[in-house]
Amino acid sequence: MSEQQAPDIGPVFDALKPDVRDEPESGIIRVANYAWQAEDAIKLWVGEGDLPTPDFICNAAAEAMARGETFYTWQRGIPTLREALGRYHNRLFGVPNDPENYFITGGGMQAIHLALQAIAGAGDQLVIPSPAWPNYAAPMRMLQIEPVEVPMAFESGVWQLDLDRLFDAVTDRTRAICLNSPSNPLGKVTSADELIAVRDFCRKRGIWLLGDEVYSRFYYPGDGDNRTIAPSLLECCEPEERLILANTFSKNWAMTGWRIGWLQAPQSIGQVVENLIQYNTSGVASFMQSAAAVALDEGEPFMAQQLERAQTGLQIVLDTLGARGDVQYQRPEGAFYFFFRVEGMDSSDANTRRMIDEAGVGLAPGTAFGPGGEDGWYRLCFARSHDSLRTAMDRLCTWLDKR
Amino acid sequence: MSEQQAPDIGPVFDALKPDVRDEPESGIIRVANYAWQAEDAIKLWVGEGDLPTPDFICNAAAEAMARGETFYTWQRGIPTLREALGRYHNRLFGVPNDPENYFITGGGMQAIHLALQAIAGAGDQLVIPSPAWPNYAAPMRMLQIEPVEVPMAFESGVWQLDLDRLFDAVTDRTRAICLNSPSNPLGKVTSADELIAVRDFCRKRGIWLLGDEVYSRFYYPGDGDNRTIAPSLLECCEPEERLILANTFSKNWAMTGWRIGWLQAPQSIGQVVENLIQYNTSGVASFMQSAAAVALDEGEPFMAQQLERAQTGLQIVLDTLGARGDVQYQRPEGAFYFFFRVEGMDSSDANTRRMIDEAGVGLAPGTAFGPGGEDGWYRLCFARSHDSLRTAMDRLCTWLDKR
Numbered sequence: 001m002s003e004q005q006a007p008d009i010g011p012v013f014d015a016l017k018p019d020v021r022d023e024p025e026s027g028i029i030r031v032a033n034y035a036w037q038a039e040d041a042i043k044l045w046v047g048e049g050d051l052p053t054p055d056f057i058c059n060a061a062a063e064a065m066a067r068g069e070t071f072y073t074w075q076r077g078i079p080t081l082r083e084a085l086g087r088y089h090n091r092l093f094g095v096p097n098d099p100e101n102y103f104i105t106g107g108g109m110q111a112i113h114l115a116l117q118a119i120a121g122a123g124d125q126l127v128i129p130s131p132a133w134p135n136y137a138a139p140m141r142m143l144q145i146e147p148v149e150v151p152m153a154f155e156s157g158v159w160q161l162d163l164d165r166l167f168d169a170v171t172d173r174t175r176a177i178c179l180n181s182p183s184n185p186l187g188k189v190t191s192a193d194e195l196i197a198v199r200d201f202c203r204k205r206g207i208w209l210l211g212d213e214v215y216s217r218f219y220y221p222g223d224g225d226n227r228t229i230a231p232s233l234l235e236c237c238e239p240e241e242r243l244i245l246a247n248t249f250s251k252n253w254a255m256t257g258w259r260i261g262w263l264q265a266p267q268s269i270g271q272v273v274e275n276l277i278q279y280n281t282s283g284v285a286s287f288m289q290s291a292a293a294v295a296l297d298e299g300e301p302f303m304a305q306q307l308e309r310a311q312t313g314l315q316i317v318l319d320t321l322g323a324r325g326d327v328q329y330q331r332p333e334g335a336f337y338f339f340f341r342v343e344g345m346d347s348s349d350a351n352t353r354r355m356i357d358e359a360g361v362g363l364a365p366g367t368a369f370g371p372g373g374e375d376g377w378y379r380l381c382f383a384r385s386h387d388s389l390r391t392a393m394d395r396l397c398t399w400l401d402k403r
Numbered sequence: 404m405s406e407q408q409a410p411d412i413g414p415v416f417d418a419l420k421p422d423v424r425d426e427p428e429s430g431i432i433r434v435a436n437y438a439w440q441a442e443d444a445i446k447l448w449v450g451e452g453d454l455p456t457p458d459f460i461c462n463a464a465a466e467a468m469a470r471g472e473t474f475y476t477w478q479r480g481i482p483t484l485r486e487a488l489g490r491y492h493n494r495l496f497g498v499p500n501d502p503e504n505y506f507i508t509g510g511g512m513q514a515i516h517l518a519l520q521a522i523a524g525a526g527d528q529l530v531i532p533s534p535a536w537p538n539y540a541a542p543m544r545m546l547q548i549e550p551v552e553v554p555m556a557f558e559s560g561v562w563q564l565d566l567d568r569l570f571d572a573v574t575d576r577t578r579a580i581c582l583n584s585p586s587n588p589l590g591k592v593t594s595a596d597e598l599i600a601v602r603d604f605c606r607k608r609g610i611w612l613l614g615d616e617v618y619s620r621f622y623y624p625g626d627g628d629n630r631t632i633a634p635s636l637l638e639c640c641e642p643e644e645r646l647i648l649a650n651t652f653s654k655n656w657a658m659t660g661w662r663i664g665w666l667q668a669p670q671s672i673g674q675v676v677e678n679l680i681q682y683n684t685s686g687v688a689s690f691m692q693s694a695a696a697v698a699l700d701e702g703e704p705f706m707a708q709q710l711e712r713a714q715t716g717l718q719i720v721l722d723t724l725g726a727r728g729d730v731q732y733q734r735p736e737g738a739f740y741f742f743f744r745v746e747g748m749d750s751s752d753a754n755t756r757r758m759i760d761e762a763g764v765g766l767a768p769g770t771a772f773g774p775g776g777e778d779g780w781y782r783l784c785f786a787r788s789h790d791s792l793r794t795a796m797d798r799l800c801t802w803l804d805k806r
Contacts, residue, residue: 007641009641012669012671015609015611015645017523020521021675023675026678026681046475053468058469061465061468062465070456070657070658072660073660109682113682113683117420117423117545118420121547122526122547123525124420135685138678138682144524175420203410206413208418238410242413242415242418255473256475257474259686266416269416274428275426275541276545278512278538279512279516279541279545280542281509281516285660285661
């Protein structure tokens with residue numbers, strides 16, 4: 001009797017859509033996976049603080065669940081939360097207090113992904129200064145959109161955003177410019193004048209402006225600057241213009257794991273955003289949204305604590321790693337990342353692994369952030385407990401000394 | 404002094420991507436929005452039961468939050484939940500108990516959306532029998548994928564899935580056949596023989612099979628059928644084949660509002676699925692996943708109650724609306740929808756609104772489900788409390804009598 005023949009099924013992996021199949025793993029996730037077994041390594045590669053979500057927010061979610069908020073809900077988000085967002089933005093930026101400009105999403109990442117789907121498709125281009133968070137270019141490529149990354153130059157200790165170069169990258173196929181300020185990974189803040197220049201250029205060319213001001217409340221003003229929040233596109237744009245802002249509850253209120261964020265967009269495209277939400281994920285858990293509204297309304301003391309913690313964290317890094325003669329960087333103006341280069345440590349991928357194994361400190365390699373981040377750059381998150389940050393800096397500096 | 408001139412901003416809505424801009428609102432959502440003010444209307448248009456999530460699941464989520472499960476987590480899903488899914492499928496379908504075939508998603512909808520992104524792009528086609536849940540064709544169009552809907556015929560009281568016609572719709576541009584069984588809205592179950600025929604055709608043509616067996620546990624076997632669950636592609640496919648199944652916690656465990664589901668896929672495409680999750684939403688809340696694992700491990704008594712409730716609900720509908728001479732339908736073999744046509748009531752959109760206003764009962768219009776669902780078809784969800792279902796049937800039959 002002959003053995004049963006295996007069915008002729010043919011290729012599986014190769015049958016995937018090429019743009020999706022060929023997209024490599026995120027460079028940040030690659031480190032995370034490498035470091036998974038290194039339990040003693042201090043984890044500074046990730047873009048989150050080390051505080052769990054505060055109890056007053058968790059309790060609000062548990063109470064909402066107990067109330068039975070477990071059914072399908074408004075695709076745009078529950079009115080309570082959209083109203084709270086209206087108040088919040090009115091308070092911070094003086095924009096009209098109108099819930100109709102806000103759409104609840106499954107985190108800042110989904111806010112970006114929905115915005116991409118709304119404005120661009122196969123063969124379109126989006127222009128984005130680089131180094132940048134890799135979660136812009138990668139989803140674009142997977143959606144067959146071409147990211148046009150415009151490398152910034154690190155000159156005289158400063159990351160230069162050359163607007164002429166940025167604008168020159170815009171072609172007939174460009175659908176938007178992406179602007180992230182304060183920037184991940186650079187901590188660089190785009191000035192109000194620069195925001196206006198980009199706005200005017202986008203108006204003239206009829207393209208979209210995709211803004212990401214997720215870190216705007218983590219702002220470290222220089223001398224003579226009285227602002228308490230980074231300059232925002234909201235301060236210079238009209239409610240009805242080709243502006244979409246992606247935002248998240250993750251950073252301000254220590255809710256990274258929740259996956260809840262929002263889009264701020266012109267009301268005229270509301271039905272389209274609602275459709276996109278419906279057909280991507282069909283909304284966000286109502287009980288989470290109730291808790292997010294509590295975070296907005298009652299979370300200012302916690303936010304103040306988060307900011308103070310990050311400011312001190314930054315100072316610890318500046319006083320140790322930043323004080324070394326072999327380390328180059330621009331002092332972060334916002335966000336909670338320290339992006340630095342070490343003389344003679346060019347291969348950031350290999351060195352990141354060595355640091356985990358030999359120094360017990362995990363950083364994100366600059367290569368993960370696209371053009372401009374190669375040549376030995378590293379990103380370090382300083383929104384961590386001061387003790388653990390001090391230990392990490394000790395370990396890192398000792399390891400650098402021994403090289 | 405001249406008035407300040409408004410800036411020349413140009414179009415906003417018209418600047419959206421055309422495929423996304425021009426997609427109409429879902430026909431089901433349109434009813435929901437129409438009925439929003441009709442507080443007394445019994446809401447049978449929606450695809451969810453009326454029981455809130457049971458306490459043992461909500462409590463598990465609250466406890467996980469209190470344990471600090473509020474940070475970023477595994478993009479594919481937490482090991483606990485993927486292991487629970489392995490056990491669950493092993494128990495139900497005899498497939499290998501392997502967590503590596505499962506990927507946690509933001510609901511069944513996202514499972515479908517991720518599968519679409521993985522296998523098809525601009526200009527590709529997917530073939531799908533119709534009437535079907537509108538949340539297949541709409542997201543395809545928004546992703547510039549062309550849905551090729553193959554209308555089924557209602558003949559002699561039965562919805563006929565003509566496999567030759569289905570296969571004839573496959574062209575060189577076809578990337579997959581979508582198969583939903585038990586089907587929403589028809590309640591039709593694809594037989595094991597039909598599943599094998601579709602599998603063999605997909606193997607021969609080298610295309611994907613996108614399966615949706617979300618309702619497989621809501622199965623109402625005919626006389627002489629000893630199965631307790633609908634026939635599944637898992638029973639006839641290999642672990643490594645071009646098969647992706649979308650599934651959800653929504654229906655079995657009354658968790659529609661949570662937005663948590665899963666993809667079942669070959670292990671060889673695991674990294675690609677993980678990348679898609681990372682760049683779409685970056686995962687699902689860890690505390691929700693812990694609760695979902697509890698639902699799988701401890702939820703069988705609740706599932707049994709859900710099934711019994713739906714069986715009685717179906718009988719109530721069959722004994723009332725189904726017993727009328729002017730009503731045509733195929734008796735549902737699964738899921739929890741009754742899809743029916745009333746003689747002389749062709750315009751289902753207009754009549755759906757009339758039923759809300761005049762009878763106080765809200766149904767979904769057949770037009771929402773694509774070709775084959777026009778001409779006066781209606782979908783009714785019977786996973787509701789028996790009292791409210793009896794009242795709804797009384798109202799509807801009285802209203803039909805008066806026509």
